[in-house]
Amino acid sequence: MTNTPVQLKANTATITLNDGTKIPFVGLGTWQAADRDEAYNATLAALKNGYRHIDTAAIYKNEEYVGEAIKDSGIPREEIYVTTKLWNTDHKRAKEALETSLKKLGLDYVDLYLIHWPVSTDPATGENYKDWDYVDTYKALQKLYKESNGKIKSIGVSNFNKERLERLLSDPEVTIVPAVNQIEAHPFLPQPELYDYLKEKNIIIEAYSPLGSSNSPIIKNPAIVSIAEKNGVEPAQVLISWAVQRNTVVLPKSVTEARIISNLKTFTLSDEDFATLNKLAEVEGVNRICNPGWNVFA
Ligand SMILES: NC(=O)c1ccc[n+]([C@@H]2O[C@H](COP(=O)([O-])OP(=O)(O)OC[C@H]3O[C@@H](n4cnc5c(N)ncnc54)[C@H](OP(=O)(O)O)[C@@H]3O)[C@@H](O)[C@H]2O)c1
Numbered sequence: 014m015t016n017t018p019v020q021l022k023a024n025t026a027t028i029t030l031n032d033g034t035k036i037p038f039v040g041l042g043t044w045q046a047a048d049r050d051e052a053y054n055a056t057l058a059a060l061k062n063g064y065r066h067i068d069t070a071a072i073y074k075n076e077e078y079v080g081e082a083i084k085d086s087g088i089p090r091e092e093i094y095v096t097t098k099l100w101n102t103d104h105k106r107a108k109e110a111l112e113t114s115l116k117k118l119g120l121d122y123v124d125l126y127l128i129h130w131p132v133s134t135d136p137a138t139g140e141n142y143k144d145w146d147y148v149d150t151y152k153a154l155q156k157l158y159k160e161s162n163g164k165i166k167s168i169g170v171s172n173f174n175k176e177r178l179e180r181l182l183s184d185p186e187v188t189i190v191p192a193v194n195q196i197e198a199h200p201f202l203p204q205p206e207l208y209d210y211l212k213e214k215n216i217i218i219e220a221y222s223p224l225g226s227s228n229s230p231i232i233k234n235p236a237i238v239s240i241a242e243k244n245g246v247e248p249a250q251v252l253i254s255w256a257v258q259r260n261t262v263v264l265p266k267s268v269t270e271a272r273i274i275s276n277l278k279t280f281t282l283s284d285e286d287f288a289t290l291n292k293l294a295e296v297e298g299v300n301r302i303c304n305p306g307w308n309v310f311a
Pocket residue numbers: 041042043044045068069129171172195196220221222223224225226227228229232247249250264265266267268269272273275276303
């Protein structure tokens with residue numbers, strides 16, 4: 014067992030999406046950073062320490078605080094990549110929902126607007142619409158993308174499985190391939206079939222819950238800890254570096270400044286360590302952590 018520390022470097026690299034825009038590989042996640050102090054301070058700390066990509070959503074209830082931090086950072090808007098997401102109950106009113114998000118963020122445009130879940134819910138009843146689904150929502154986003162005078166630079170989806178994407182892409186009125194699919198991805202949920210399919214369609218994966226989310230068992234997993242110790246890095250840096258090495262965008266969330274700083278620093282895993290991580294789900298079993306139970310992963 015060697016203990017030679019590897020070269021860690023703040024990762025400010027970008028990857029090009031299928032619409033020609035560029036997105037930074039590492040973005041700050043902001044789910045569960047709902048109060049002003051947490052969301053504002055985390056976003057500001059991230060931007061001051063080299064992040065140029067922030068992931069939020071209408072349902073995170075922190076767009077205002079994220080927006081304030083972006084403004085207070087003094088970094089030019091065009092240097093920061095901002096994603097927000099359309100919530101389930103707003104699928105029939107995407108235009109208004111986008112306007113509300115922009116207003117809360119205090120921005121003229123978002124870089125990426127995602128359908129948060131392929132679930133279209135009637136806010137009045139809490140039931141799923143019978144006359145509307147995620148394909149209709151995607152068409153609404155397409156229209157918004159084309160007609161909003163640059164208020165959205167890219168559109169994409171989140172929590173879409175292969176079958177839903179196939180159905181979406183086979184619709185003759187769908188003319189824009191989603192730029193990304195934001196999904197849970199880490200060594201215990203590598204999603205190989207979806208990974209290959211998205212690669213073939215030139216849709217970039219954005220890996221959410223890359224550390225296994227709150228109270229994560231993943232970050233304490235002996236195989237992850239052992240690779241971290243061997244390389245002289247943090248377990249989180251192993252997980253984030255693995256995601257980057259698979260050519261996926263990765264969205265670690267933290268409200269702790271020291272972690273925010275260390276999470277941006279990635280390294281190149283050896284072929285052996287990369288292969289070990291790639292096989293972990295096969296060896297130890299798959300572990301999906303984020304599942305609100307809307308039957309979307311069946
Ligand atoms: N599209 C979707 O449906 C969806 C779903 C889930 C998540 N997301 C996005 O993906 C982002 C990330 O996912 P996530 O928030 O579920 O979880 P995550 O990033 O996998 O994990 C966050 C947890 O790990 C802790 N942590 C952060 N850095 C650490 C480090 N270096 N060492 C040890 N612990 C560390 C955080 O604690 P502290 O904050 O206390 O430091 C927090 O408890 C979200 O914030 C959101 O932007 C999207």
